[in-house]
Amino acid sequence: MYYFLRLRYVGDNFRGFQYQPGLRTVQSVLTEAFGELFGNEVLVKGCSRTDSGVHANDYCITVLTPEYAPDIPPEKLPFAVKRYLPEDISVYSAEYAPDNFHVRHDVKYKEYLYLVDNSPVPDPFYTRRSWQYLYPLPEESDIIMHNAGQYLVGTHDFSSFMAEGSEVASRVRTIFYINVKKSILKSKLFEIRVAGDGFLYNMVRIIAGTLVDVAAGRKKTEDIPEILKKCDRKYAGMTAPPEGLYLNRVVY
């Protein structure tokens, strides 16, 4: 059987999604859990690589089971696998995957959420679930960051917003939207949403770091188109830390 599943995980204690020998990754934990359920030859593929400490409110995988495996109806799968999963990850929906479906290539777009908590002292409920940026930002930082972000929307060469040393054939990507707003969850929490057809390594974290630089006055809104044009990582802002980043929505 070939299943398509959606899941959530808290990234703190994972060394990212992808399998790495000897390390606790999302892929290895899932492969082990589905291995218990279906047999060891199970094949788990993910929609995206995520870094150590990055969270997922919505992450998609396919699970290909060996021929001898029991045929579990998809609607029962989230409950069947629950007992084999640790508390920092859960599968919340499952269906049969269409033939020839590819969980990474067939993504139409992904939305990332980046949380910046600007409380003056760290909020313990948001530790390792946000960027605890303690230096006070202006009240209207949501508007400042939103406006600056609009220069990034569209199809561009995002070389300036890619971690140095990454190997990739093309650095052209399309960002569909960037929205920045104050959270309804609590005061001084800013939510940055970035949706695009694909992302370079660290791209959302460099965008978040650059927008915070603009809010803090270290860069100007009008600098953004210049930074894009340079196609050079050193012109963009800092790479915001992984703990503020959530893969938030995956659309096929």
Place this chain on the structure above:
Amino acid sequence: MYYFLRLRYVGDNFRGFQYQPGLRTVQSVLTEAFGELFGNEVLVKGCSRTDSGVHANDYCITVLTPEYAPDIPPEKLPFAVKRYLPEDISVYSAEYAPDNFHVRHDVKYKEYLYLVDNSPVPDPFYTRRSWQYLYPLPEESDIIMHNAGQYLVGTHDFSSFMAEGSEVASRVRTIFYINVKKSILKSKLFEIRVAGDGFLYNMVRIIAGTLVDVAAGRKKTEDIPEILKKCDRKYAGMTAPPEGLYLNRVVY
């Protein structure tokens, strides 16, 4: 100096507020942190005992410093003590306490928040931060629980809602309001708010457990006045687990 402070903490890794030899409690961690800042004779008092695993969005303490201690202006105190506090606790405001102020006796009322997450599979972001009640409750459970809760509002003998074996002079308490609603944070999350002038041991957790019993159909709304009248713990519902409980607001 005599300070009044407000703080937040994540309860997972604390054995409640009150000092217990050899255990990690909120009081012992705070006494140690303020001891570093002011000297070892510092005296930390809390507004309430909270159990192991119970959280606080708002908790009040007083800190009495020894005479030789440095006089730190209150507005600087949250930042000064930050370096001595672990990541699961933070002080977010401070002022001088009035003379004769008593942080526990002078409380006018406290509001508790109880979170019931009724997602069919556990949400990893709410593990140990809510009661993960996986058995599906009716869609309108917020209304059912709210209505049942109204029978508890007012001044009553709450013996039925007190953990057995507690020693207390009077079991009469006044509940000012009980509000139950669906959370805006996510679907299937119910928020139960209970405010009162004082609470018996486990009272809010037994109220939450009883309201969930009513939502689940194991008890009826009309049973609530009967349960109150019995003045006997065995007639109320189960004690909901500590991880769903937050001390949410303390008013003087």
